[in-house]
Amino acid sequence: MADLDRIVRLKTVLARTGLSRSTLYRKIGEGTFPRQIPISVHGAGWHESAINRWINDPANFRADERGR
Numbered sequence: 001m002a003d004l005d006r007i008v009r010l011k012t013v014l015a016r017t018g019l020s021r022s023t024l025y026r027k028i029g030e031g032t033f034p035r036q037i038p039i040s041v042h043g044a045g046w047h048e049s050a051i052n053r054w055i056n057d058p059a060n061f062r063a064d065e066r067g068r
Helices: 010-017 021-030 048-056
Strands: 044-047
Touching: 010 021, 010 044, 010 048, 044 048
Parallel strands: none
Antiparallel strands: none
């Protein structure tokens, strides 16, 4: 069975990337950070694999058409 892609929440993303909340959302708007995905009516998270790709090469990351 293939490993499932975990969903991580904002607090985890901020801790792993070292970005501030405002910088994170600015980068999402610029398309240089993965977009969040809705996980409930009032909640969102990120695919862990997308965060790992950003961590591996933040200077060259560009979100694809799905925001990942």
